[in-house]
Amino acid sequence: QQQVKQSPQSLIVQKGGISIINCAYENTAFDYFPWYQQFPGKGPALLIAIRPDVSEKKEGRFTISFNKSAKQFSLHIMDSQPGDSATYFCAAMYGNKLVFGAGTILRVKS
Amino acid sequence: EPEVTQTPSHQVTQMGQEVILRCVPISNHLYFYWYRQILGQKVEFLVSFYNNEISEKSEIFDDQFSVERPDGSNFTLKIRSTKLEDSAMYFCASTGESYEQYFGPGTRLTVT
Numbered sequence: 001q002q003q004v005k006q007s008p009q010s011l012i013v014q015k016g017g018i019s020i021i022n023c024a025y026e027n028t029a030f031d032y033f034p035w036y037q038q039f040p041g042k043g044p045a046l047l048i049a050i051r052p053d054v055s056e057k058k059e060g061r062f063t064i065s066f067n068k069s070a071k072q073f074s075l076h077i078m079d080s081q082p083g084d085s086a087t088y089f090c091a092a093m094y095g096n097k098l099v100f101g102a103g104t105i106l107r108v109k110s
Numbered sequence: 111e112p113e114v115t116q117t118p119s120h121q122v123t124q125m126g127q128e129v130i131l132r133c134v135p136i137s138n139h140l141y142f143y144w145y146r147q148i149l150g151q152k153v154e155f156l157v158s159f160y161n162n163e164i165s166e167k168s169e170i171f172d173d174q175f176s177v178e179r180p181d182g183s184n185f186t187l188k189i190r191s192t193k194l195e196d197s198a199m200y201f202c203a204s205t206g207e208s209y210e211q212y213f214g215p216g217t218r219l220t221v222t
Binding site for chain 1: 114141152158166201
């Protein structure tokens, strides 16, 4: 019930393309959904986050789409750049703890 | 920009030894957390701490683990008797009045 399922496991996108990562959850008690970016050997860095009363949030090239009825949310990275190559984790907050997805390794080819 | 810091960056210890991992959360933050990430796996919640007491802990956080805020700036995670399976990256995180959790760079713990 407290799992967050993330797909795909890995993704290769051409420079300038759109990267899309999807997550799904079961527990309707989750009330906050952040995305984190992690580079090798570093800690997860907060990228963008959304609350369930909003269907979309955009910050620069990063957009979260949220479908409350389907219990799904996704990250779109527009105009993907080689510097975006990293592991991306979706997460959901329950109480005051984050439950993370398994991660997506994104590689942007130049 | 304020950030969470952690020391040491890498700790090597022998099985059965005690280790203390240290964190300095962002100064005006109120909630503190420890997470761990076994190599190649997802980040897992260990414990949250607020107002000088544990507010929530996972099933991973057994009697071998303890947390402490010994002064106004540090937040520590102690593992009393390390096991091989404790080898992981340990991340400290903190949050203020919002939901946003900010993570430190992590401590790589290697148990031999």
